[in-house]
Every structure is written in structure tokens, then in C-alpha cells.
Amino acid sequence: xxxxxxxxxxxxxxxxxxxxxxxxxxxxxxxxxxxxxxxxxxxxxxxxxxxxxxxxxxxxxxxxxxxxxxxxxxxxxxxxxxxxxxxxxxxxxxxxxxxxxxxxxxxxxxxxxxxxxxxxxxxxxxxxxxxxxxxxxxxxxxxxxxxxxxxxxxxxxxxxxxxxxxxxxxxxxxxxxxxxxxxxxxxxxxxxxxxxxxxxxxxxxxxxxxxxxxxxxxxxxxxxxxxxxxxxxxxxxxxxxxxxxxxxxxxxxxxxxxxxxxxxxxxxxxxxxxxxxxxxxxxxxxxxxxxxxxxxxxxxxxxxxxxxxxxxxxxxxxxxxxxxxxxxxxxxxxxx
Amino acid sequence: xxxxxxxxxxxxxxxxxxxxxxxxxxxxxxxxxxxxxxxxxxxxxxxxxxxxxxxxxxxxxxxxxxxxxxxxxxxxxxxxxxxxxxxxxxxxxxxxxxxxxxxxxxxxx
Numbered sequence: 164x165x166x167x168x169x170x171x172x173x174x175x176x177x178x179x180x181x182x183x184x185x186x187x188x189x190x191x192x193x194x195x196x197x198x199x200x201x202x203x204x205x206x207x208x209x210x211x212x213x214x215x216x217x218x219x220x221x222x223x224x225x226x227x228x229x230x231x232x233x234x235x236x237x238x239x240x241x242x243x244x245x246x247x248x249x250x251x252x253x254x255x256x257x258x259x260x261x262x263x264x265x266x267x268x269x270x271x272x273x274x275x276x277x278x279x280x281x282x283x284x285x286x287x288x289x290x291x292x293x294x295x296x297x298x299x300x301x302x303x304x305x306x307x308x309x310x311x312x313x314x315x316x317x318x319x320x321x322x323x324x325x326x327x328x329x330x331x332x333x334x335x336x337x338x339x340x341x342x343x344x345x346x347x348x349x350x351x352x353x354x355x356x357x358x359x360x361x362x363x364x365x366x367x368x369x370x371x372x373x374x375x376x377x378x379x380x381x382x383x384x385x386x387x388x389x390x391x392x393x394x395x396x397x398x399x400x401x402x403x404x405x406x407x408x409x410x411x412x413x414x415x416x417x418x419x420x421x422x423x424x425x426x427x428x429x430x431x432x433x434x435x436x437x438x439x440x441x442x443x444x445x446x447x448x449x450x451x452x453x454x455x456x457x458x459x460x461x462x463x464x465x466x467x468x469x470x471x472x473x474x475x476x477x478x479x480x481x482x483x484x485x486x487x488x489x490x491x492x493x494x495x496x497x498x499x
Numbered sequence: 500x501x502x503x504x505x506x507x508x509x510x511x512x513x514x515x516x517x518x519x520x521x522x523x524x525x526x527x528x529x530x531x532x533x534x535x536x537x538x539x540x541x542x543x544x545x546x547x548x549x550x551x552x553x554x555x556x557x558x559x560x561x562x563x564x565x566x567x568x569x570x571x572x573x574x575x576x577x578x579x580x581x582x583x584x585x586x587x588x589x590x591x592x593x594x595x596x597x598x599x600x601x602x603x604x605x606x607x608x
Contacts, residue, residue, distance in 0.1 A: 410594060
């Protein structure tokens with residue numbers, strides 16, 4: 164890289180001013196020079212050279228031993244100069260990686276994008292926010308021709324880029340399943356084999372898969388070790404945990420998943436989430452799931468989308484706007 | 500918050516005493532220790548989690564790697580004395596059915 168030259172005459176004036184007066188303002192200006200030099204990639208050797216030249220201009224009769232000492236200083240500083248250059252190179256490389264990650268995050272958003280279904284008689288709200296640039300949570304809606312909707316909520320254990328890449332694999336595996344193959348238990352069993360064969364041993368995926376049938380007002384579901392969601396019974400104003408037994412995907416190739424089914428009644432809500440919601444922390448204190456439900460209840464008069472957004476805002480604020488984990492919340496409300 | 504990993508060696512058996520939090524920051528250290536023990540042919544490894552008050556899913560990943568390693572090395576892995584919050588994590592993820600988890604056992608060595 165072409166190192167820029169320092170303005171010798173300006174430096175000389177300043178140096179002379181300081182030697183004559185020891186004025187603070189000259190020191191302040193010296194600090195500015197050092198900042199500008201870093202910005203413009205002026206090498207350390209260049210600064211010392213400028214200093215020597217300025218000194219020789221001001222004192223044409225500079226004793227020879229002082230001149231020698233300056234050459235000595237120049238030599239001593241060489242390694243520092245190299246280290247600084249290295250630091251600047253690293254900083255540039257880091258900026259490059261950062262911009263690549265943000266491009267990757269955009270690609271991920273496009274690859275994993277999904278459309279919230281518009282279903283008569285139901286109101287659906289979704290919020291999914293990554294803690295870092297790339298989201299390890301995943302949710303997806305599949306619209307089947309018969310009017311049913313497949314709903315996936317998943318969390319890759321292991322965060323960041325590897326997790327995000329893994330999610331893309333899952334999505335494409337699911338799309339490659341034949342369309343008559345849409346039972347939650349079958350889907351999880353097939354996916355489990357895909358993950359078990361293809362993913363690193365310390366990485367695994369929790370997933371809740373539901374087949375929602377709006378016409379019949381039923382939902383059937385299976386869970387692969389996923390954080391349980393909740394069912395809200397409007398009739399007696401209570402929440403019930405949606406428990407479903409099953410081991411996380413990718414741990415054992417023999418895994419079987421039980422399938423459950425329930426009917427959805429008027430005014431009821433189905434709440435699906437990831438552990439980023441239930442593992443919220445306020446300082447050192449964990450938020451209990453009762454508290455999450457209280458918050459949901461507090462906003463339940465709103466539309467499903469406003470409801471999930473308000474719940475998210477509540478917990479974002481509670482955690483000082485710094486998420487520790489990816490946060491995904493889906494709410495399906497049946498119209499009254 | 501930190502995690503201390505203390506290993507006591509007995510004949511044919513290693514006991515790992517953990518204290519603190521298992522998360523993305525502390526997990527690599529635990530993984531290294533755990534795998535060095537489970538990779539010993541036929542070794543019985545017992546991990547005591549009584550002093551672990553927080554574990555996130557990264558911790559589960561460590562124990563799953565440990566489990567896979569026991570299968571390759573004919574060793575055994577057992578987790579004992581888990582606090583409720585940590586036990587719940589194993590329960591939800593269905594891992595209690597694949598990993599030997601004993602919530603209640605006290606001492607015994």
C-alpha cells in the first residue's frame with residue numbers, strides 16, 4: 164500500500180512551537196496528527212523520519228550524536244511499525260468477514276422465507292428474531308392442496324453460521340418428501356434419519372411439527388424434544404402445556420415419534436415457541452413460563468400479529484434489548 | 500459465571516464434579532474433559548451436576564457427544580443429581596430416554 168507522506172512543514176512548525184513555548188495546544192495538535200496518520204496509513208517510520216527531518220531543519224547544527232540516536236530509534240521502532248500494519252490488515256479482513264456474514268444472513272432469509280397462511284376462521288401471528296446476525300430458529304408453513312397447513316417450529320442446538328446452514332438442509336429435506344407424506348410422526352421420523360446421517364455429533368435439532376386442518380378445526384402434532392408450546396382454553400380461561408414425547412432429531416437413528424391430535428374450539432389459542440421465549444432472563448433471574456403466559460394473556464385482546472409483536476417487545480425490553488437466544492413465537496387464534 | 504470441572508479418578512471409574520453454569524462459553528472446556536474420559540475403553544464416567552444451576556442447549560450437545568463417544572469406546576456415561584431446571588431440559592428433549600440420567604442418587608461412591 165502506498166504510504167502517504169506527512170506534511171513536513173506543518174510538523175516542523177508545530178514542533179518548533181512546542182519546543183519554544185511548551186504550549187498545550189501544540190500537544191493537542193500533535194495528537195490530531197497521530198490520529199490522522201493512522202487513518203491515512205502513514206507508517207511509524209515515516210513519522211520518525213519526518214521528526215528527524217524537522218529537527219534537522221530547525222537545528223541545522225544538530226550534534227552528530229543526536230542524529231545517530233535518531234537513526235537508532237528508527238531501527239528500534241521497525242517491529243512496531245510492522246505490527247501496526249498487521250493489525251490494520253486484520254481489521255480490514257474482519258470487516259470483509261462481517262460483510263460476508265451479512266450477505267449470508269440475507270441469503271438465509273431468502274432461502275428460509277415462508278409465508279404466513281391466511282386461513283378463514285383463524286388468526287395467525289408470527290415473530291422470529293435472531294439474537295445474532297443469523298437465526299438458529301426456524302419456522303415454516305407448508306400449504307397443502309387439500310387446505311391443510313404444515314407448521315414447523317425448530318431450533319438448531321449450536322448457534323451461528325453452522326446452525327443456520329443446517330436449517331437450510333432441513334428445509335430442503337422436507338421439501339423433497341412426497342406430498343402424501345404429511346403426518347407429523349412420519350415427517351419427524353424421516354427427518355431424524357437425515358439429521359442423524361448428515362450432521363456433526365454435537366449438533367442436533369429440536370422440532371415441533373403440526374398438521375393444521377382449518378376446515379375440521381383440528382391440529383395433529385408430534386415433537387422431537389422441542390420446547391413445549393401451550394394451549395389456551397377460552398372456556399375456562401386456562402393454559403395447558405402441549406406435551407408431546409419424543410427425542411431430539413439426530414441423536415439416535417431408531418427414534419419414533421408419537422402423534423397427538425386435538426380439536427380447536429372458538430376463542431382458543433395455540434402457542435408455539437422456542438426456548439428463546441421461555442429461557443428469557445432478567446439479570447440473573449429466569450423468567451418462569453407462568454410469567455410468559457401472563458404477558459400473553461395481557462395482550463390477548465389484540466390481533467394475533469399484534470399479540471406476538473407486543474410479547475416480543477415486552478421481553479426484549481426486559482432483557483435490556485439484548486437477546487441471549489433466538490426468539491420465535493407463533494400464535495394461532497380461533498375466531499369466536 | 501464460570502464452570503469448574505473437577506475429576507476424581509478411581510479404578511475403572513471417573514467421577515466428574517461440576518459447579519457453575521454450562522453454556523456456550525464453558526461448554527468447550529467440559530467437552531474436552533468429558534471426551535477424554537469417555538474415550539478410555541471400558542471406562543465408567545459419572546458426572547455429578549448437583550452444583551450446576553444453569554445449563555443451556557449447548558450443554559446438551561456436550562453430553563450427546565459424550566454419549567456417542569461411549570458407544571465407540573465401549574465406555575459408560577451416567578449423569579447424577581441434577582437440579583430441577585437442568586433435569587427438565589433432559590426431559591423435554593427426550594434425552595432421558597437415551598442418556599442414563601439419575602436425578603435422585605446421592606453419593607454412592
